[in-house]
Amino acid sequence: MNQHSHEEDRAADARGDFRCGTVALLGRPNVGKSTLMNRVIGAKVAIVTPKPQTTRHRILGIYTDEARQIVFVDTPGIHKGRARLNKNMVRTAFAAAEEADVLVIMQDVSRPLDAATRALILRFADGSLPQPRIHVLNKVDRVRKDALLPRLDELRRLDANAAAWVPVSAKKGEQVPALLDEITRHLPAQPPLYDPDWFTDQSQRQLAAEYVREQVFLAMQQEIPFQTAVDVEAFREEGERLEIDAVILVGAERHKPMLIGKGGERLKMIGTRAREGLERLLGRRVRLHLWVKVDPGWFDKPAKLHELGL
Ligand SMILES: Nc1nc2c(ncn2[C@@H]2O[C@H](COP(=O)(O)OP(=O)(O)OP(=O)(O)O)[C@@H](O)[C@H]2O)c(=O)[nH]1
Numbered sequence: 212m213n214q215h216s217h218e219e220d221r222a223a224d225a226r227g228d229f230r231c232g233t234v235a236l237l238g239r240p241n242v243g244k245s246t247l248m249n250r251v252i253g254a255k256v257a258i259v260t261p262k263p264q265t266t267r268h269r270i271l272g273i274y275t276d277e278a279r280q281i282v283f284v285d286t287p288g289i290h291k292g293r294a295r296l297n298k299n300m301v302r303t304a305f306a307a308a309e310e311a312d313v314l315v316i317m318q319d320v321s322r323p324l325d326a327a328t329r330a331l332i333l334r335f336a337d338g339s340l341p342q343p344r345i346h347v348l349n350k351v352d353r354v355r356k357d358a359l360l361p362r363l364d365e366l367r368r369l370d371a372n373a374a375a376w377v378p379v380s381a382k383k384g385e386q387v388p389a390l391l392d393e394i395t396r397h398l399p400a401q402p403p404l405y406d407p408d409w410f411t412d413q414s415q416r417q418l419a420a421e422y423v424r425e426q427v428f429l430a431m432q433q434e435i436p437f438q439t440a441v442d443v444e445a446f447r448e449e450g451e452r453l454e455i456d457a458v459i460l461v462g463a464e465r466h467k468p469m470l471i472g473k474g475g476e477r478l479k480m481i482g483t484r485a486r487e488g489l490e491r492l493l494g495r496r497v498r499l500h501l502w503v504k505v506d507p508g509w510f511d512k513p514a515k516l517h518e519l520g521l
């Protein structure tokens with residue numbers, strides 16, 4: 212995925228100045244964590260939608276060049292939610308933070324600094340986790356530059372001991388190289404942890420489930436996406452082509468006809484778009500079969516969540 216030579220990797224490695232470590236991407240839902248990771252990796256390894264609570268798992272995105280390997284750990288947005296699924300998502304985010312070498316705490320500067328964002332910043336600012344904190348002010352493409360200064364001032368007061376504050380646009384790529392350099396400064400000197408050719412820890416099977424879920428999030432409204440999960444039941448290679456059978460699990464009986472749509476049109480559209488995205492990502496033909504199953508309240512059932520890796 213990334214253009215670099217293995218010889219250069221080995222050279223930096225041999226000099227002992229190669230840097231490598233993990234960076235947890237933390238923040239409220241919808242601030243752009245997954246967008247940033249995809250931008251750095253140059254591929255859609257984590258799904259992105261305009262709806263909050265898109266990411267549910269901890270997802271690795273591995274960036275390697277001649278001098279460093281930055282292992283991004285994308286996490287679910289930190290939010291309050293009563294269902295077990297929501298609590299598990301938030302637990303996943305905090306667990307990722309504990310294990311990382313560097314914390315990137317992201318916010319959306321196109322929105323006011325609300326109480327929940329403030330509370331999240333303060334939660335890390337107390338230094339209960341010892342790692343360096345880099346605050347990322349995302350979506351600068353949506354604000355006037357002079358509006359950033361008061362925001363920066365306020366953040367510096369909230370977390371005076373942070374390592375850096377970096378305004379970026381994950382969507383446009385603005386200031387992303389500067390952010391990578393800032394992160395690199397805080398990484399330990401050590402050889403790469405992952406094969407430089409790898410860019411994510413997800414299997415093609417997991418990516419397929421996520422790509423379908425992305426299309427469900429984009430196509431459906433109200434509570435439906437939040438009560439939907441995707442489970443790949445069969446995954447096999449037929450020559451060059453991938454054959455994938457996936458079940459879309461919905462949380463209520465009445466969601467099923469809405470997801471399928473008139474004459475099956477909506478489900479067909481979800482399948483087509485997910486398949487096209489997967490074909491682009493994997494560079495091979497895909498045949499995708501989708502079914503819809505109802506499991507009332509699955510998002511509160513420990514056994515079901517476990518089965519889905521949630
Ligand atoms: N204008 C603008 N939009 C952005 C930027 N970064 C992300 N977005 C949009 O913000 C929305 C949310 O992006 P995600 O990357 O899914 O956000 P997230 O933080 O991963 O969200 P969760 O997974 O729900 O926690 C999407 O519609 C993105 O296109 C940015 O720099 N500028």
Ligand SMILES: [Mg+2]
Pocket residue numbers: 244245246257258265266285286287288
């Ligand atoms: Mg996300």
